Amino acid sequence: DTEVTQTPKHLVMGMTNKKSLKCEQHMGHRAMYWYKQKAKKPPELMFVYSYEKLSINESVPSRFSPECPNSSLLNLHLHALQPEDSALYLCASSPSGGRSRRGLGEQYFGPGTRLTVT
Amino acid sequence: AQSVTQLGSHVSVSEGALVLLRCNYSSSVPPYLFWYVQYPNQGLQLLLKYTSAATLVKGINGFEAEFKKSETSFHLTKPSAHMSDAAEYFCAVSQRSWGKLQFGAGTQVVVTP
Numbered sequence: 001d002t003e004v005t006q007t008p009k010h011l012v013m014g015m016t017n018k019k020s021l022k023c024e025q026h027m028g029h030r031a032m033y034w035y036k037q038k039a040k041k042p043p044e045l046m047f048v049y050s051y052e053k054l055s056i057n058e059s060v061p062s063r064f065s066p067e068c069p070n071s072s073l074l075n076l077h078l079h080a081l082q083p084e085d086s087a088l089y090l091c092a093s094s095p096s097g098g099r100s101r102r103g104l105g106e107q108y109f110g111p112g113t114r115l116t117v118t
Numbered sequence: 119a120q121s122v123t124q125l126g127s128h129v130s131v132s133e134g135a136l137v138l139l140r141c142n143y144s145s146s147v148p149p150y151l152f153w154y155v156q157y158p159n160q161g162l163q164l165l166l167k168y169t170s171a172a173t174l175v176k177g178i179n180g181f182e183a184e185f186k187k188s189e190t191s192f193h194l195t196k197p198s199a200h201m202s203d204a205a206e207y208f209c210a211v212s213q214r215s216w217g218k219l220q221f222g223a224g225t226q227v228v229v230t231p
Binding site for chain 2: 090
């Protein structure tokens with residue numbers, strides 16, 4: 001099973017709202033990722049967690065706050081977003097997290113959350 | 119920094135014809151190489167991944183890719199296009215077994231009857 005699940009599928013929020021995106025995988029993967037994808041563009045990396053610790057932050061604005069409560073869950077907390085933050089947010093996981101050589105670098109993506117900021 | 123170039127942002131093929139999507143990477147060391155497909159309003163699905171065991175890699179849905187170190191290329195092919203192949207295709211590379219995936223700009227494939 002190579003399934004990554006994300007909830008919700010769609011989210012509409014105002015600029016003063018606080019919301020969270022959730023991601024879950026039960027494949028025993030050691031690294032988890034958040035990507036942002038605008039229409040007609042490739043995904044852009046936001047954050048990487050390796051063994052539940054934040055390893056990479058691609059200079060993402062603080063209005064996006066990631067959290068990794070355990071090895072299977074990844075959250076993205078949203079606060080005071082701007083309309084330009086509207087996008088498809090993708091979660092991914094990979095077998096290797098750096099301490100092992102599991103896998104060949106492949107990442108498995110969830111279906112995404114379509115976020116609209118009004 | 120490594121980069122990935124996909125030639126052609128749009129490719130139109132007839133049903134039953136060969137599909138060829140080009141990908142070139144810039145790296146002095148063969149990186150980890152992948153092709154992903156994205157259908158409208160969906161996430162990315164892994165089509166295939168390069169392993170050093172063979173230069174010709176077979177993936178899902180009848181796709182395959184050939185690694186050519188001398189040309190720093192990893193082109194994707196399918197002998198006979200099907201209507202269900204209409205999607206966006208991304209080539210991606212990584213320099214290690216985890217971490218940042220560098221994506222190409224993507225190629226939109228349209229299949230005509």
